Amino acid sequence: MGKPEDALVTLNLVPGSEVYGEKRISVENDGGEKVEYRVWNPFRSKLAAAILGGVDQIHMPPGSKVLYLGAASGTTVSHVSDVVGPEGLVYAVEFSHRSGRDLINVAKKRTNIIPIIEDARHPHKYRMLVGIVDTIFADVAQPDQARIVAINAHHFLKNGGHFVISIKASCIDSTAQPEAVFASEVKKLQADKLKPQEQITLEPYERDHAVVVGVYRPPPKQQAQ
Amino acid sequence: MSVWKKTSKLNQKTHRERHQPEDRKHLGLLEKHKDYVKRATDYNEKKETLRLLQKRALNKNPDEFYYHMINSKIDKGRHHERETEQEDTPEQIQLMRTQDLKYINLKRTQESKKIERLQAQLHLSSVNHQVKNKHIYFPKNHEKVDQKNGAQDLEFLANVELPDVDVEALKEVSKKRKHMYIELGKRVKREKELSVIQQKIQIKKHLENKKNTLKPTRVKKGYKDSAPVYKWKYERKR
Ligand SMILES: C[S@@+](CC[C@H](N)C(=O)[O-])C[C@H]1O[C@@H](n2cnc3c(N)ncnc32)[C@H](O)[C@@H]1O
Numbered sequence: 001m002g003k004p005e006d007a008l009v010t011l012n013l014v015p016g017s018e019v020y021g022e023k024r025i026s027v028e029n030d031g032g033e034k035v036e037y038r039v040w041n042p043f044r045s046k047l048a049a050a051i052l053g054g055v056d057q058i059h060m061p062p063g064s065k066v067l068y069l070g071a072a073s074g075t076t077v078s079h080v081s082d083v084v085g086p087e088g089l090v091y092a093v094e095f096s097h098r099s100g101r102d103l104i105n106v107a108k109k110r111t112n113i114i115p116i117i118e119d120a121r122h123p124h125k126y127r128m129l130v131g132i133v134d135t136i137f138a139d140v141a142q143p144d145q146a147r148i149v150a151i152n153a154h155h156f157l158k159n160g161g162h163f164v165i166s167i168k169a170s171c172i173d174s175t176a177q178p179e180a181v182f183a184s185e186v187k188k189l190q191a192d193k194l195k196p197q198e199q200i201t202l203e204p205y206e207r208d209h210a211v212v213v214g215v216y217r218p219p220p221k222q223q224a225q
Numbered sequence: 226m227s228v229w230k231k232t233s234k235l236n237q238k239t240h241r242e243r244h245q246p247e248d249r250k251h252l253g254l255l256e257k258h259k260d261y262v263k264r265a266t267d268y269n270e271k272k273e274t275l276r277l278l279q280k281r282a283l284n285k286n287p288d289e290f291y292y293h294m295i296n297s298k299i300d301k302g303r304h305h306e307r308e309t310e311q312e313d314t315p316e317q318i319q320l321m322r323t324q325d326l327k328y329i330n331l332k333r334t335q336e337s338k339k340i341e342r343l344q345a346q347l348h349l350s351s352v353n354h355q356v357k358n359k360h361i362y363f364p365k366n367h368e369k370v371d372q373k374n375g376a377q378d379l380e381f382l383a384n385v386e387l388p389d390v391d392v393e394a395l396k397e398v399s400k401k402r403k404h405m406y407i408e409l410g411k412r413v414k415r416e417k418e419l420s421v422i423q424q425k426i427q428i429k430k431h432l433e434n435k436k437n438t439l440k441p442t443r444v445k446k447g448y449k450d451s452a453p454v455y456k457w458k459y460e461r462k463r
Binding site: 004005006007008022023030039041042043048052053054055186195196197198199200201202203204205214 | 341344345346347348349350351352354356357358359360361362363388398399401402405406
């Protein structure tokens with residue numbers, strides 16, 4: 001049967017279960033096996049919006065380790081966990097206890113998610129839980145997001161690892177032009193050895209949002225060690 | 226009517242008006258008294274109006290100023306109101322007159338729920354939408370890694386074998402999808418329209434509030450696609 005969806009999907013890591021009421025689509029592959037996909041709604045997830053917008057890289061290949069800052073109830077986190085697959089790991093940091101409860105429930109079914117209910121401003125509090133990661137994703141919607149990403153990168157991001165951050169212009173400066181806000185955030189990142197590579201705005205899914213993807217280059221002194 | 230008259234009429238035979246006799250049938254239906262009364266009052270009313278208008282026209286003082294003078298004009302012998310930019314569309318006026326805020330709110334939430342449900346499966350990936358996003362690449366110093374990756378992907382896509390697709394089913398599905406997109410577009414438009422009406426009604430309600438001791442001032446005129454904006458003076462609560 002044909003289905004009329006025009007949708008982004010991820011391969012469901014836990015077939016038969018959904019996380020937040022999203023639609024599931026199961027299809028038979030060539031071998032006659034049933035595989036299940038979950039619809040990833042770009043109107044609710046910035047990362048999905050960036051992917052559909054045509055971002056080149058999100059640096060989360062299967063098997064990679066991702067530190068996710070601002071996990072909320074784990075809707076996007078669940079899709080990231082689908083993407084990195086059973087060999088990958090997602091450390092999901094969220095400081096609100098209420099959202100954290102949902103996040104923990106998501107993590108119960110998905111063993112590759114490690115929920116951490118802590119403030120991302122204090123990475124030393126969870127440094128025992130998190131190892132070196134390949135990529136940091138941040139969507140904390142805080143004015144000091146760039147600094148939060150920078151300290152987490154210094155703690156956990158491998159040399160040459162990547163970061164993907166979502167910037168909501170109104171969260172940082174509601175009076176300035178969004179373009180100017182994005183530019184100033186990019187400057188802040190550069191000052192912290194986070195080299196932006198691309199930036200994409202999220203129309204038509206979100207207004208005045210951008211996602212910036214880049215690479216972490218610690219000072220050359222450390223590289224020489 | 227006196228009781229006596231009423232009771233005496235009880236046993237009276239009711240006389241029905243005759244209808245058109247057979248031999249005069251070619252003259253059409255015979256008018257009954259009831260219809261005649263209607264026609265006559267209408268005629269007299271019109272006559273009276275014309276008489277009044279004539280009288281007013283005769284009594285008119287050509288040197289007097291009145292606002293209708295500048296708000297209307299005579300074009301080719303006919304009187305026209307000068308058109309002003311209307312604040313509300315006819316549909317809005319009709320809805321605002323006949324429906325209350327609760328109903329509009331209900332309809333609007335229904336509409337947004339349906340939009341959400343449609344958007345969950347229609348991600349605009351196959352649509353050529355007008356709102357374009359901006360994609361910037363920052364200059365790279367000495368890395369070519371990413372580009373290589375991109376090229377690899379393209380190579381991979383060029384060589385990958387596509388599964389057989391059922392063309393008929395594909396056609397069917399794309400037709401269905403097109404309809405869903407059309408529905409989504411209509412619903413988005415309708416939701417917007419409802420939100421404008423909702424705001425207009427709300428503003429009107431607030432303006433009519435008897436507790437306003439200081440009259441609010443209008444900051445922005447209302448338009449067909451946006452409600453007017455008023456500003457209330459701060460009133461200290463005791
Ligand atoms: C915009 S929401 C993230 C939505 C999520 N990424 C998704 O797409 O489903 C931002 C979240 O970041 C959390 N947050 C804000 N500041 C934080 C901080 N300093 N540390 C950890 N989490 C934070 C908030 O509680 C909120 O749930």
